[in-house]
Amino acid sequence: xxxxxRLALALPALALALPAVAQQAGVMLFRIVSQRDEVIIGVTPxxxxxxxxxxxxxxxxxxxxxxxxxxxxxxxxxxAADGSxxxxxxxxxxxxxxDTYRIEPYTAAIPVAPPPG
Numbered sequence: 527x528x529x530x531x532r533l534a535l536a537l538p539a540l541a542l543a544l545p546a547v548a549q550q551a552g553v554m555l556f557r558i559v560s561q562r563d564e565v566i567i568g569v570t571p572x573x574x575x576x577x578x579x580x581x582x583x584x585x586x587x588x589x590x591x592x593x594x595x596x597x598x599x600x601x602x603x604x605x606a607a608d609g610s611x612x613x614x615x616x617x618x619x620x621x622x623x624x625d626t627y628r629i630e631p632y633t634a635a636i637p638v639a640p641p642p643g
Contacts, residue, residue, distance in 0.1 A: 552570070552638065552639075552640040553568040553569065553570055553571075553599070553601075553638055553640055553641060554568065554569050554570075554571070554574065554582060554631070555567070555568050555601060555613065555631070555632040555633070555634055555638060556568075556569065556582070556583060556586060556598075556629055556630065556631055556632055557628075557629075557630050557631075557632040558621055558626055558628075558629055559626075559627050559628040559629075559630070560625045560626055560627055561625070561627065562625070565600060565619070565621075566600070566601045566602070566613070566632055567598035567599060567600060567601060567619070567621070568598065568599040568600075568601045568613075568615060568638070568641060569582075569586065569598055569599075570640075570641065573598075574586075577589045582631060583629045583630060583631055586629050587629050590621060590623050590626060590629075591623060594622070594623045595620045595621060595622050595623060596620070596621045597618055597619070597620050597621075598618070598619060598621065599615040599616075599617070599618060599619075599641045600615065600616050600617055600618070600619045601613045601614065601615055601616070601638070602614065602616050603636070604616075606637075606639065610637070611636050612636055612637040612638065612639050613634050613636060613637070613638040613639065614639045615639065615640075615641040615642060
């Protein structure tokens, strides 16, 4: 098979994998589900490491159970400076233990921007 054909077949697969790779490098997204609504949050690797070891969603849940609340960046779909669509942080929010039903990893299909600062 010619190299150009192999490259043409590999590019779509690579394009699908890039958002997940970009997400893992800078920030991990999670969906927090409560009785009233759901929100997408972003946690940096440093913030996650400070929560201990184990699966990521369980670390957040343990921290939430122990402290009663967890602070995180709220992420929403928006536009980057170049006009492309991406997930971006809109501000810090607090997730309260009594309002949370489920914490689950969230894989974005579009790029994820790192939180400010």
